[in-house]
Amino acid sequence: MKVELVTTLKRQATKILADLHISKEPVLITEHGQPSAYLVDVQDYELMQKRIQILEGIALGEKAIKEDRVISHSVAKEKLSKWLK
Incomplete structure (x- = not known):
């Protein structure tokens, strides 16, 4: 550097x-x-920001799993189908 x-x-x-x-x-x-x-470089900075957002999303997902705030795929699909009609 x-x-x-x-x-x-x-x-x-x-x-x-x-x-x-x-x-x-x-x-x-x-x-x-x-x-x-x-x-x-601007492009490198923007790439880093996108990577941080992805990692934050993964961390939120892991936290939701630990706190048992998840639902099955079939339940999610059923809930979303009501919205997508």
Whole structure:
């Protein structure tokens, strides 16, 4: 992963962004020697967000199973058939 100072980002933003788009490698921005932010390609960021949503859905499903808040396929199909008419 590439690491850049915030002052370098301020001075060379166009170059850093161009490199980011080519390499697709995230850039860690530091301030006073400490990590401050990541720059990531828009497509990579959107893909990460979609993955997070999928993982959150899986976690909710697992929680529902643990709490016994599930129904069988046949019961679900019967309930939905009333709505789909």
